[in-house]
Amino acid sequence: MSLTIPSIRARAVAKLSLSASLLALGLLGGAVSAQAGDGDEEAGEAAERAIVVTGTRIEGVAPVGSSTVPVSREDMQNLGVSTANDALRKLPQVVNFGASNDQSGGSVIQNSSLNSFYAKSINLRGLGTASTLTLVNSHRVAPQGPSGQLFDADNIPGIAIERIEVVADGGSAIYGSDAIGGVVNFITRRPEDMVEAQFRVGLADSVEEYIGSVALGKTWGSGGAFVAYEYQKRTALEAADRPKLYNSDLSPYGGAPAGFFASPGNVIIDGVPYGIPSGQDGSALTLGGLLPTTNRQNAWLGADGVPSGERHSLVGNLEQELGDAVTFKVDAMYSRREYSINATGSTATLMVPDTNPFSPCYAGVADDSPTLDCPADGTLSVPYNFLYDLGPANDSGYERLWAVSAGFDIEVGERWNANITGIYSEDKGRRMTANEINPKGLSRALGHTVGGTDKPADVDYFNPFCDASQYSCNSEETLNLFRAFTDLGSSYEFYGGTANIGGPVFSIGGGDIRVAVGGEYHHDNLFGTGQISNTRTNTVDEVRGSPTSGSREVVSAYGEVFVPLFGPDNAVPGIERLELDVAVRYDHYSDVGSTTNPKIGVNYEPVAGLQFRGSYGTSFRAPTLVDVNPYATAGFLVRDRTGSAVGLEPAGDNFHPVYWVGGNPDLKPEEATTWSFGFDIGPELIPNFRAAVTYYNITYTNKVDAVGYNAPIYAALNSGAYDSFVTFNPNYYPDSATLTEAEFVDYWNMVTADPNLPVLGVINDPAVDVIALIDGRRNNGGVVETDGIDFMVEYQIPTDAATFRIGASGNYTFNYKTAPVPELPLVNEVNHFGYPAQFTGKIELGMDMGNFSATSFINYVNSREITRDFLPASIPDQYLDIDSYTTVDLTLSYNFDGAGAGFTDGMGFSLSAQNLFDAQPPLMVNSGGTPIRFDPSYASPVGRFVSFQISKKFY
Numbered sequence: 001m002s003l004t005i006p007s008i009r010a011r012a013v014a015k016l017s018l019s020a021s022l023l024a025l026g027l028l029g030g031a032v033s034a035q036a037g038d039g040d041e042e043a044g045e046a047a048e049r050a051i052v053v054t055g056t057r058i059e060g061v062a063p064v065g066s067s068t069v070p071v072s073r074e075d076m077q078n079l080g081v082s083t084a085n086d087a088l089r090k091l092p093q094v095v096n097f098g099a100s101n102d103q104s105g106g107s108v109i110q111n112s113s114l115n116s117f118y119a120k121s122i123n124l125r126g127l128g129t130a131s132t133l134t135l136v137n138s139h140r141v142a143p144q145g146p147s148g149q150l151f152d153a154d155n156i157p158g159i160a161i162e163r164i165e166v167v168a169d170g171g172s173a174i175y176g177s178d179a180i181g182g183v184v185n186f187i188t189r190r191p192e193d194m195v196e197a198q199f200r201v202g203l204a205d206s207v208e209e210y211i212g213s214v215a216l217g218k219t220w221g222s223g224g225a226f227v228a229y230e231y232q233k234r235t236a237l238e239a240a241d242r243p244k245l246y247n248s249d250l251s252p253y254g255g256a257p258a259g260f261f262a263s264p265g266n267v268i269i270d271g272v273p274y275g276i277p278s279g280q281d282g283s284a285l286t287l288g289g290l291l292p293t294t295n296r297q298n299a300w301l302g303a304d305g306v307p308s309g310e311r312h313s314l315v316g317n318l319e320q321e322l323g324d325a326v327t328f329k330v331d332a333m334y335s336r337r338e339y340s341i342n343a344t345g346s347t348a349t350l351m352v353p354d355t356n357p358f359s360p361c362y363a364g365v366a367d368d369s370p371t372l373d374c375p376a377d378g379t380l381s382v383p384y385n386f387l388y389d390l391g392p393a394n395d396s397g398y399e400r401l402w403a404v405s406a407g408f409d410i411e412v413g414e415r416w417n418a419n420i421t422g423i424y425s426e427d428k429g430r431r432m433t434a435n436e437i438n439p440k441g442l443s444r445a446l447g448h449t450v451g452g453t454d455k456p457a458d459v460d461y462f463n464p465f466c467d468a469s470q471y472s473c474n475s476e477e478t479l480n481l482f483r484a485f486t487d488l489g490s491s492y493e494f495y496g497g498t499a500n501i502g503g504p505v506f507s508i509g510g511g512d513i514r515v516a517v518g519g520e521y522h523h524d525n526l527f528g529t530g531q532i533s534n535t536r537t538n539t540v541d542e543v544r545g546s547p548t549s550g551s552r553e554v555v556s557a558y559g560e561v562f563v564p565l566f567g568p569d570n571a572v573p574g575i576e577r578l579e580l581d582v583a584v585r586y587d588h589y590s591d592v593g594s595t596t597n598p599k600i601g602v603n604y605e606p607v608a609g610l611q612f613r614g615s616y617g618t619s620f621r622a623p624t625l626v627d628v629n630p631y632a633t634a635g636f637l638v639r640d641r642t643g644s645a646v647g648l649e650p651a652g653d654n655f656h657p658v659y660w661v662g663g664n665p666d667l668k669p670e671e672a673t674t675w676s677f678g679f680d681i682g683p684e685l686i687p688n689f690r691a692a693v694t695y696y697n698i699t700y701t702n703k704v705d706a707v708g709y710n711a712p713i714y715a716a717l718n719s720g721a722y723d724s725f726v727t728f729n730p731n732y733y734p735d736s737a738t739l740t741e742a743e744f745v746d747y748w749n750m751v752t753a754d755p756n757l758p759v760l761g762v763i764n765d766p767a768v769d770v771i772a773l774i775d776g777r778r779n780n781g782g783v784v785e786t787d788g789i790d791f792m793v794e795y796q797i798p799t800d801a802a803t804f805r806i807g808a809s810g811n812y813t814f815n816y817k818t819a820p821v822p823e824l825p826l827v828n829e830v831n832h833f834g835y836p837a838q839f840t841g842k843i844e845l846g847m848d849m850g851n852f853s854a855t856s857f858i859n860y861v862n863s864r865e866i867t868r869d870f871l872p873a874s875i876p877d878q879y880l881d882i883d884s885y886t887t888v889d890l891t892l893s894y895n896f897d898g899a900g901a902g903f904t905d906g907m908g909f910s911l912s913a914q915n916l917f918d919a920q921p922p923l924m925v926n927s928g929g930t931p932i933r934f935d936p937s938y939a940s941p942v943g944r945f946v947s948f949q950i951s952k953k954f955y
Contacts, residue, residue: 054138054165054185056581057174057516057560058502059417064562064581065601065615067678067694067790069093069166076158078846078855080891080912082200082211082947083232084164085120085153088184090857092811092840093168093790095126096937099150102237102306103936104341105246106926107870108710109834116488116633117399117429118307118339121150124168124181125786126816126836127700131621131670133171133178135185137317137331140522141403142427146490146633148526148624153184155335155401157230159198159213160315162189168790169696170674172619173583173599176520176556180619180672180700188315188331191224192217195954202947206241207306209234209947223320223327230313236341237306237942245921245941248299248931255875255925256642256652260383261347262297264467267360268381269372271650276382282466282473287360288368297385299344299930302392305941307341325411329421332404340396344930345387346437347640348762349654350464354378356447358463383654388468390435390483397488399429407498416503423522424495433486436533438540439762441482451538455481484540486533488633490548492625496522502560510564510578520556526625530632536758546756548632550625552592558585577605587620591628595620595669609685614677623667623704627778631756634662637776638761639713639929644873646771647718648732651874655732656761656769657717659709659776660751668780672700678790688796693789700784707820709776712869716774719869721824725775732771741767748773781821786836788813794844802849810841833866833882833924833935840938851896857889861938872927883922885939887915897953906953911946918944 055063062068069091076087088094097110099121110128115121121129121144133140134151144150164186171179194217202209213230239246249258260266264276267290275291276282314334321327354361354374361374374380407421444455445462455461459477466473502516530548534540560583566575581601588594599617606612626632637659644651678694708716708725716722723736729744730737739747748766751773752759763769794807813836817826829835839862846855863884871880895908921939926932934941 054135054183054187055167055169055171055174056562057500057518057558057583058514058562058581059516061514061562061581063167063601064579064603065613066167066169066676067613067680067692069168070163071166072163073158073161076161077893077910077949078853078891079857080855080889080910080914080947082202082209083154083158084156084161084186085122088122088153088164088166090842090859091166092809092842093124093166093182095123095836097123097126097128097834099123099129099145100936101309101339102941104303104305104343105300105928105930105932106936107712107834107928109937110710115150116146116431117144117397117490118309118341118395119145119150119152119399120154122153122184124166124184125696125698127181127698127784127786130178130624131180131700133175133183135175135183136333136403137188137405138185139331139403139405139421139423140425140494141333141423142401142425142492142494143624144399144401144427144429144492146429146431146488147626148490148492149626152335152337152399152401154232154311154337155313155333156186156188157213157215157228157313157315158211159196159215159230160188160226160228162187169615169676170599170617170619170672170698172597173585173617174558174560176554176585176587177620177622177669180621180670180674180698188317189215189217189226189228190317191219191226191319193219196951197954198949198951200947200949202945204942204945207235207237207942207945223318225316225318227316228314230311232309232311232313234309236304236308238342239300239303239305242305242941242943245934246300246303246305246932249296250872250875250925250927250931253875253879253925255872255927255931256644258296258298259347260294260296261299261385262295262383263345263385263388263469264295265350265382265384265464266294268383269375271653273383274372276465276467278467279470280467281471282358282463285358285360285465286365286368287372287374288370290360290369290372297387301345302342302387303344304342307339307395309337309339311335311337322408327409328406329409330404330406332402334400334402336398336400338396338398340394342392342394343433344393345385346390346393346435347383347385348437348439348442350382350384350442350446351448352380352382352464353447356461358461358465360465382464384464386435386437389474389479390437393436394434395431396434397429397431399427401425401427412501412503416501418499418501420497420499422495422497426494427490427492429490431488433488436484436486436535438482438484438535438537440538441484441540445478445481453539480540482540484533484535486531486535488531490530491527493525493527494522496520496554508564509570510567511569512564514562515560517559519558520554522554524552524554524625526550526629526632531635533758536760544755544758546631546634546758548626548629550629552625553590554587554622556585556587558583560584574606575604576607577603577611579603583617587622589622589669592622592667592669595671607685609682611680611682612677613679614675616675617673619672619674621670621704623669623778627663627704628665628667629663630665630777632663634756634777635758635760636660636752636773638759638763641713645713645927647714647873648771655771656763657713657772657774658759658761658763658770659774660757661706661709661776662757662778664778667704667778668702670700670702670704670780672698674698688798689794691791691793693791695787695789697787698785700782700786701822702780703782703784704778704780705782705820706776706778707782708774711820714873715869717772722774722820724821725779727773727775729767729771731767783817783819783822783826785815785817785826786813786830787815802847805844805846805848805855807844807846808841809844810839812839813837831862831864833864833870833926834937837861837864837938851894853891853893855891859887859889861885866924866926870927871925875925879923879925882924882935885919885922887919888917889914890916895951906955908949908951910949912949913947914945915940915943
């Protein structure tokens with residue numbers, strides 16, 4: 001909801017409020033203050049135009065007790081980044097978990113596997129993207145992703161951003177659901193007379209990015225309009241271009257070599273693998289021709305580490321006075337992003353019968369091996385990679401978000417203001433995964449009879465004994481018998497309205513007591529086909545889908561009061577200012593119940609320039625419509641894991657745990673208690689100096705999480721901590737199983753009987769093929785307790801020649817204690833892989849000399865470790881340690897404002913380098929489903945990224 005300040009009188013108060021928030025914790029060193037310092041005319045004008053203050057419903061005051069972190073367009077330029085997402089990820093309070101398009105492979109961290117549309121979202125405090133509320137001009141918009149739990153931070157064009165305000169404190173008393181970790185508010189530019197254009201090109205080794213944008217504004221006596229458009233295109237990062245990072249061969253570190261799933265493949269006889277020779281077409285292979293050495297293939301062959309993408313973004317707004325007391329306002333945004341990524345090649349262990357004419361065991365083929373014999377049933381087991389036959393499994397699709405809000409700002413009497421706003425927003429997305437496998441069609445192509453049906457007589461058998469990297473081994477007609485796809489769709493509709501009224505009620509010694517009261521209503525609809533696929537149907541001509549529809553209504557009421565106990569009019573020695581703010585909010589959900597959340601904040605200023613502040617409150621997150629839908633992104637995922645990974649022998653053999661994934665209709669809202677205190681030092685106390693420190697403490701309970709899915713597989717099956725989420729097969733885990741073999745099979749048949757819950761893998765006999773069924777659905781019960789310190793310090797040194805900037809900011813996390821369920825003891829995971837690092841920070845060194853500016857950031861994350869839960873059992877302890885990581889960014893810029901003539905007037909240039917010295921990510925043996933060798937949460941695989949930008953203001 002937008003908070004407007006239409007009167008000249010209120011604008012002066014808002015300017016002071018914004019200045020106070022700029023002093024708050026989390027400033028990006030001098031990057032902010034250089035633009036918002038005392039005496040900066042441009043920053044002052046921007047403050048007077050400010051219409052949104054994040055963290056409070058009361059106009060004309062800054063948030064009390066909580067700090068606000070502002071990031072402006074100028075900050076983005078100093079940081080040398082191209083998008084809002086890249087700028088926000090530089091904040092110490094932001095942890096890169098859960099939703100990033102550069103987290104392919106490795107272990108699943110905070111439901112990163114649910115980021116099916118490859119979005120980039122913000123995660124405050126490492127509590128999850130769904131626990132960070134993102135607003136656009138203080139409005140909610142439709143949630144994004146097939147799980148409806150994030151907002152892509154690059155939806156807003158950089159040229160359209162006035163500033164982004166981050167409140168890293170619980171905000172449910174003000175904004176309702178999702179604000180457990182905090183609030184990120186994208187505030188767009190308002191109408192002004194201007195035309196601007198920018199073009200940016202960025203290059204890394206094998207990666208290119210292009211961004212073009214334009215902004216236009218026009219004002220007239222009673223109103224104005226603004227519109228901005230941005231186009232962005234980025235090429236994929238191919239895994240082959242980063243072989244040290246994307247490699248499934250872990251043998252250099254004592255782990256397993258690259259897998260048997262290769263092309264040419266391998267033949268397993270009596271449990272021993274034999275390599276299929278390369279350079280031959282498989283038409284005359286005999287047992288004697290098999291090699292004693294095995295074929296190994298890097299799973300990343302032909303795959304991308306980061307997707308390619310293309311985005312169109314549009315933002316606009318309109319303001320029109322309707323008389324002296326009413327202003328009509330419209331805000332609109334549109335973003336469409338397309339993406340494509342080559343995933344790893346599809347693999348399978350083929351069971352090739354002796355009816356396949358290419359088999360060395362085919363009738364009439366001579367057994368020319370002195371040591372090898374065909375199996376008694378004539379069926380050969382062949383681990384195989386279909387990369388050269390089908391091509392890589394490709395994910396491609398789009399996501400489109402748009403929103404429009406319209407309302408009236410009304411001056412009620414002399415000093416009260418009201419706002420009524422309606423909003424409609426819609427998000428649609430789709431992902432098509434191509435070149436997957438239909439197992440039943442594959443079995444027919446190999447020569448099996450499946451369900452009484454054989455392959456068509458005029459279609460050739462599939463030949464897995466050929467070197468597909470050199471020969472065209474199989475016809476398209478054969479491949480089309482089992483070439484399958486998965487189509488994942490998502491559609492979310494959000495509409496509703498807000499009403500707010502506020503103003504001063506009476507004055508006390510410190511100033512006006514001000515209040516705000518209001519209410520909100522919104523209706524959410526999730527509808528569409530969800531996931532449809534022909535991977536697990538009888539033939540590729542049959543497609544099966546899962547429904548994802550759902551809806552809810554939310555009704556909310558809130559109130560807030562600001563009490564200035566001491567202020568300029570009644571200040572006494574030792575109490576320059578003392579303010580109290582109390583807020584409370586009630587939310588009723590039609591499907592998951594009601595919740596009430598209060599918050600109290602205090603500011604105390606003993607002398608000018610020194611402020612102490614504190615806050616206490618509760619917050620909540622309602623489960624999303626996807627969370628409570630049992631058929632959303634649901635099914636049974638069959639996984640291939642080695643014996644060493646699941647604690648079974650032989651260590652090198654493959655076993656099949658199965659995950660039951662999807663939503664849960666019995667979920668309840670998550671809850672959190674947050675409190676913080678800290679202090680700010682401003683230039684009124686020490687000239688040219690700013691500093692801030694905040695201690696925060698969060699207790700997060702009833703957390704919704706896919707506990708069984710996220711748990712390391714070895715721990716899930718062997719630690720005992722997750723036994724309540726696991727149904728063990730007594731044939732493999734006799735000591736842990738609570739069912740007999742017959743009961744286990746009956747249970748499997750019962751839960752997989754629902755046609756809307758597909759079995760995504762080949763299970764012929766559950767007593768043999770399934771070692772355990774793991775409940776990976778969303779469940780309440782997780783607990784997180786975290787506390788730490790945010791800090792910043794900056795100092796400006798003005799000289800006759802230039803102004804120098806020195807600054808530092810960081811986060812130190814004392815604890816990040818977690819338990820998947822309350823019954824288990826809390827474990828402090830800080831500084832462990834998959835959890836926040838103990839310390840992250842940056843140092844800024846900058847110089848402003850006339851129209852020239854230079855800014856450098858030194859970014860640091862301390863050394864950490866990967867626990868045994870994530871490190872494969874065969875990897876020695878020496879690889880538990882993850883080294884610290886330091887990168888350097890540099891930006892040089894020059895603008896001709898006031899220094900150019902003719903066409904150059906208003907022109908600007910900037911040259912920036914992220915990771916200037918191309919520091920390589922520290923080694924971390926990150927196995928997961930597809931092993932990588934680094935931690936993408938704290939290091940980018942792109943490496944040094946150099947960009948050049950040219951901009952022009954047309955006056």
